[in-house]
Amino acid sequence: MPRRNIENRDDSRHIGRRQWLSALGLAGAVTLAGCSGNGGDGSDGSDGGGGGGGEVEVPDFPRFGVGDLYGSEVARNLAREAFEESEYDYGFDGDVMVNPEGDQVEIDIYHSAASETNQLLAEFIAQELENNLGISVTPEAIDGTRFSNEYYSGDPEGGTDTVNGEEVEWSNPGPRNPGPRSVTSNEAWDMSVNFGLNTYPLNPLTNQTFFDGANANFNPVGYYPQFDVESLFEQARQATSRDEIRQAFVDIFANLAREQPYIMLTLGDDIIGYNPDLTGPIENFSNGWDLPAWHIDDPSVSGSYDTVTGASFNTLNPLYNNESGAGTAIERAIDPGYTFDENQEYFPLLYDMSTEDGEVWTFELRDNLQFSEPYGQVTAEDFVYQIQEVQQADWANTADSDSWEGVEVEQTGELEFEATLETSNVLWPQTYDPYLYPIPRALLEPYVEEEDVAGLQQDEELLELQFSGNLGPFELEEWNRGSGTEYVRNDEYYLRDIDEGPDLFSEGPLFEEASISVVQEQASRLGALETGEADAAAIPPEQYESYSEDDNVTVRQVPTPYNTIISVNQRANGWNTGPGNMFQLVPFRQAMAAAIGKEELIQGVYRGLASSHFTWQPRWSEFYPSTDE
Amino acid sequence: MGFGRYVTARVLWAAVVSLIIVTITFLLLSAAPNPAVQRAATQAALQGGDPAEAAERVRELRGLDQPLHVRYFDFIRSVYTLDWGWSVSRSQPVMEAVTQALYYTAQYSIPWTILTITLGPLVGVYSAANMYSWKDHAATGFAFFGYAIPNFFFGIILLLIFGVWLEVIPVIYNTSAPVFSVENAIQLSVPVFVLVTGSIGAVMRVSRNESAEFQNADFMKTAKAKGVSPLRAYAYHVMRPTLVPLSTTLVGQLLALFLGSSLLVEVVFGIPGLGRLTYEALLAQDTNLVLGTTLFFTFVAVIGNLLEDIVFTVLDPRISYDDR
Numbered sequence: 001m002p003r004r005n006i007e008n009r010d011d012s013r014h015i016g017r018r019q020w021l022s023a024l025g026l027a028g029a030v031t032l033a034g035c036s037g038n039g040g041d042g043s044d045g046s047d048g049g050g051g052g053g054g055e056v057e058v059p060d061f062p063r064f065g066v067g068d069l070y071g072s073e074v075a076r077n078l079a080r081e082a083f084e085e086s087e088y089d090y091g092f093d094g095d096v097m098v099n100p101e102g103d104q105v106e107i108d109i110y111h112s113a114a115s116e117t118n119q120l121l122a123e124f125i126a127q128e129l130e131n132n133l134g135i136s137v138t139p140e141a142i143d144g145t146r147f148s149n150e151y152y153s154g155d156p157e158g159g160t161d162t163v164n165g166e167e168v169e170w171s172n173p174g175p176r177n178p179g180p181r182s183v184t185s186n187e188a189w190d191m192s193v194n195f196g197l198n199t200y201p202l203n204p205l206t207n208q209t210f211f212d213g214a215n216a217n218f219n220p221v222g223y224y225p226q227f228d229v230e231s232l233f234e235q236a237r238q239a240t241s242r243d244e245i246r247q248a249f250v251d252i253f254a255n256l257a258r259e260q261p262y263i264m265l266t267l268g269d270d271i272i273g274y275n276p277d278l279t280g281p282i283e284n285f286s287n288g289w290d291l292p293a294w295h296i297d298d299p300s301v302s303g304s305y306d307t308v309t310g311a312s313f314n315t316l317n318p319l320y321n322n323e324s325g326a327g328t329a330i331e332r333a334i335d336p337g338y339t340f341d342e343n344q345e346y347f348p349l350l351y352d353m354s355t356e357d358g359e360v361w362t363f364e365l366r367d368n369l370q371f372s373e374p375y376g377q378v379t380a381e382d383f384v385y386q387i388q389e390v391q392q393a394d395w396a397n398t399a400d401s402d403s404w405e406g407v408e409v410e411q412t413g414e415l416e417f418e419a420t421l422e423t424s425n426v427l428w429p430q431t432y433d434p435y436l437y438p439i440p441r442a443l444l445e446p447y448v449e450e451e452d453v454a455g456l457q458q459d460e461e462l463l464e465l466q467f468s469g470n471l472g473p474f475e476l477e478e479w480n481r482g483s484g485t486e487y488v489r490n491d492e493y494y495l496r497d498i499d500e501g502p503d504l505f506s507e508g509p510l511f512e513e514a515s516i517s518v519v520q521e522q523a524s525r526l527g528a529l530e531t532g533e534a535d536a537a538a539i540p541p542e543q544y545e546s547y548s549e550d551d552n553v554t555v556r557q558v559p560t561p562y563n564t565i566i567s568v569n570q571r572a573n574g575w576n577t578g579p580g581n582m583f584q585l586v587p588f589r590q591a592m593a594a595a596i597g598k599e600e601l602i603q604g605v606y607r608g609l610a611s612s613h614f615t616w617q618p619r620w621s622e623f624y625p626s627t628d629e
Numbered sequence: 630m631g632f633g634r635y636v637t638a639r640v641l642w643a644a645v646v647s648l649i650i651v652t653i654t655f656l657l658l659s660a661a662p663n664p665a666v667q668r669a670a671t672q673a674a675l676q677g678g679d680p681a682e683a684a685e686r687v688r689e690l691r692g693l694d695q696p697l698h699v700r701y702f703d704f705i706r707s708v709y710t711l712d713w714g715w716s717v718s719r720s721q722p723v724m725e726a727v728t729q730a731l732y733y734t735a736q737y738s739i740p741w742t743i744l745t746i747t748l749g750p751l752v753g754v755y756s757a758a759n760m761y762s763w764k765d766h767a768a769t770g771f772a773f774f775g776y777a778i779p780n781f782f783f784g785i786i787l788l789l790i791f792g793v794w795l796e797v798i799p800v801i802y803n804t805s806a807p808v809f810s811v812e813n814a815i816q817l818s819v820p821v822f823v824l825v826t827g828s829i830g831a832v833m834r835v836s837r838n839e840s841a842e843f844q845n846a847d848f849m850k851t852a853k854a855k856g857v858s859p860l861r862a863y864a865y866h867v868m869r870p871t872l873v874p875l876s877t878t879l880v881g882q883l884l885a886l887f888l889g890s891s892l893l894v895e896v897v898f899g900i901p902g903l904g905r906l907t908y909e910a911l912l913a914q915d916t917n918l919v920l921g922t923t924l925f926f927t928f929v930a931v932i933g934n935l936l937e938d939i940v941f942t943v944l945d946p947r948i949s950y951d952d953r
Contacts, residue, residue: 314719314720458715463720481901482902518901520899527789530793
């Protein structure tokens with residue numbers, strides 16, 4: 001399943017494949033259990049070894065929030081630096097931070113109305129900022145979608161502004177980066193913990209989307225980098241090996257740690273409870289990539305694999321889906337082009353990808369892929385047609401259309417085609433941009449001729465995945481919009497005939513049936529897990545202990561790439577407690593980071609099930625600069 | 630005015646009311662920014678296109694560049710021909726979404742309503758007959774307990790006891806269970822119980838107090854003196870006058886037969902009914918579906934009022950048509 005860039009912390013619905021936030025994942029994480037993800041190194045994320053790169057020289061990263069960079073004194077000293085930098089007369093009156101009028105600084109922090117953990121987090125932050133910086137912070141609950149629409153995005157206007165003494169133009173404004181700091185969202189806000197961001201452990205180059213100031217796709221907070229982010233990313237982009245990329249990223253990570261564009265707090269794991277008789281789940285980022293080999297008791301075909309999720313699916317049309325939960329539901333019935341195995345190595349499903357120079361990529365399809373009748377065999381033509389006539393067409397507005405911008409595609413054989421990128425990218429598969437589902441050409445043709453986007457979105461064969469043939473482990477039997485999906489085993493599954501992968505693939509999947517039930521109430525989801533009605537369900541951290549002692553449940557910590565951060569609004573409608581905007585000043589953001597005790601946060605809110613976040617990368621990532629441990 | 634003319638007039642009036650509601654809805658909608666246009670503009674901006682051009686294209690595509698009166702007649706036609714558009718949050722026609730949800734809601738709301746309007750007065754009269762005895766106190770206590778405890782909380786507790794601990798009911802609602810099957814009866818028993826305890830209190834208390842009035846009425850004394858059995862006396866002489874004031878609320882409750890969906894109970898028990906449909910449509914800003922569910926409720930209310938007025942005149946001959 002492609003990783004979304006953002007996770008909404010309240011219903012765990014990943015808002016868009018091309019977006020950048022994450023939600024608490026309590027509901028959605030369940031479905032992650034059954035889908036392929038990016039690779040990990042097998043560590044549990046809290047004390048992982050940090051992949052490779054011992055020879056890389058690493059400066060001392062600031063570790064705000066722990067040791068001597070934590071506490072009232074260091075936070076206040078940093079805040080004083082910020083006061084000096086500010087043109088307004090902020091200061092301390094005794095223990096209390098005051099604005100130029102002499103009133104205590106009062107700011108709001110938004111948190112998800114639907115997540116208790118998120119609320120606890122906001123309350124903890126409020127308490128720490130009060131104690132260590134003398135700021136009065138009011139937590140406010142809000143629905144994640146509403147926050148995203150009204151507060152976290154604005155009308156794209158563009159414009160120019162002075163950044164680091166240079167005139168900079170916002171030449172490609174979008175809702176998540178509508179323009180310079182003067183361009184704001186509809187609603188004013190100070191701080192928020194509603195969203196976490198993807199750190200892109202497989203391909204950290206993608207992080208440019210957050211930090212490239214005026215050019216960033218995603219900059220709702222109005223961050224202006226004070227280092228030359230563009231050339232550092234350019235340097236990393238030029239790299240021809242992973243080592244070079246790793247080397248190039250040390251500077252980027254060090255600068256981000258210093259500037260705290262978002263106040264970095266923790267990196268957490270999804271905690272998932274499984275049926276104890278289930279063999280297959282691993283505590284790895286790619287947990288679920290080998291689902292066809294999972295089984296209960298003996299490795300023979302029997303029973304049903306049932307999971308629960310909190311959010312219902314908007315669509316199962318593979319061309320228009322942009323949610324991870326629905327992605328899992330789709331991938332029960334149709335495999336995507338590739339996945340990553342437990343060593344985070346590329347694993348070909350429908351097609352293998354290879355390149356010499358990172359610029360021209362060859363896709364080789366397997367020869368035993370069949371659509372349902374009347375569509376026949378899956379050929380390169382189906383993919384090329386889909387890319388050229390739908391993904392790259394202006395009218396179609398598919399979920400992944402921007403993945404294919406500027407990519408030239410050409411069919412070179414019945415089962416082979418080539419894609420030429422504008423610039424070389426040795427980690428192209430890791431971006432999930434070339435991640436495709438097969439769709440029969442004949443199914444698409446009528447809509448392409450008419451340029452009928454509504455028809456394509458509403459096509460029943462696409463919505464019900466009726467063309468899936470032998471392309472997935474199960475066949476979709478029913479999609480009940482309110483209650484979820486039900487599947488039966490696909491006896492013709494192509495994966496049984498491949499040479500790669502675990503031996504059990506030759507018999508997979510090892511269940512007669514499968515289902516994904518939409519159950520909104522968390523207590524009901526957990527109840528279903530306990531009684532065995534569900535084989536997997538996400539567990540909130542506050543209940544980790546009770547479930548890890550429960551014989552009916554096996555609890556696993558599955559690393560995720562999403563972090564926990566405070567978004568601080570550096571735009572003109574942020575900092576609503578007085579003149580100016582202190583969030584724009586690096587020392588002030590550092591002061592906030594230093595005022596929030598990471599260890600206390602991890603113990604108090606996450607029950608020890610998270611690790612502190614200093615580097616914009618999880619510790620198990622191969623790009624994590626290990627010597628700052 | 631004769632009965633026939635009265636009914637005709639009422640039906641016409643109902644049609645006018647529904648037309649007024651639809652017209653107001655249309656005006657509000659056309660005044661509000663269209664989310665589809667905004668989405669297209671946003672999408673275009675994200676992909677480096679021209680937002681204004683994209684918005685214009687969507688406007689043309691959806692016929693929003695037509696004059697207001699043309700769009701108005703289109704809208705009226707679609708509403709009355711039940712072509713309510715496409716729900717983007719569920720990827721199905723709105724009409725299909727509403728009927729699907731109604732199918733699940735009806736399965737618990739029909740038994741719920743029937744039990745409430747039959748058990749409520751019965752327990753109330755029984756309570757009155759045994760006033761201030763321990764039976765009365767027990768019934769009153771039960772009524773207040775059900776009334777006071779929030780449905781969703783009670784639901785979770787019962788689900789925990791019967792679903793998780795005792796494992797006699799399923800935790801995940803099975804939508805494919807046949808309507809008239811033991812499996813369905815079992816899985817709906819707890820939600821129906823929760824809803825009945827929540828709503829029976831009010832009916833029961835009203836009928837208890839009403840019937841208390843008639844217990845010592847002259848006609849009861851006469852009946853008792855004549856040696857009428859207590860059961861018959863209560864059924865014929867107390868229950869009947871008690872039901873007169875209650876009938877106004879009862880008619881309303883009968884209307885709620887299909888619509889008395891309960892969001893919280895649906896959430897707790899995972900029933901994909903109307904309550905959840907409406908709520909999720911609102912959260913997802915799915916305009917067509919919000920409109921569809923709202924219009925659906927509105928139409929039912931209009932029809933309900935019509936039926937209520939007609940039923941009144943049939944039930945009570947003293948009500949004349951002339952002044953209406």
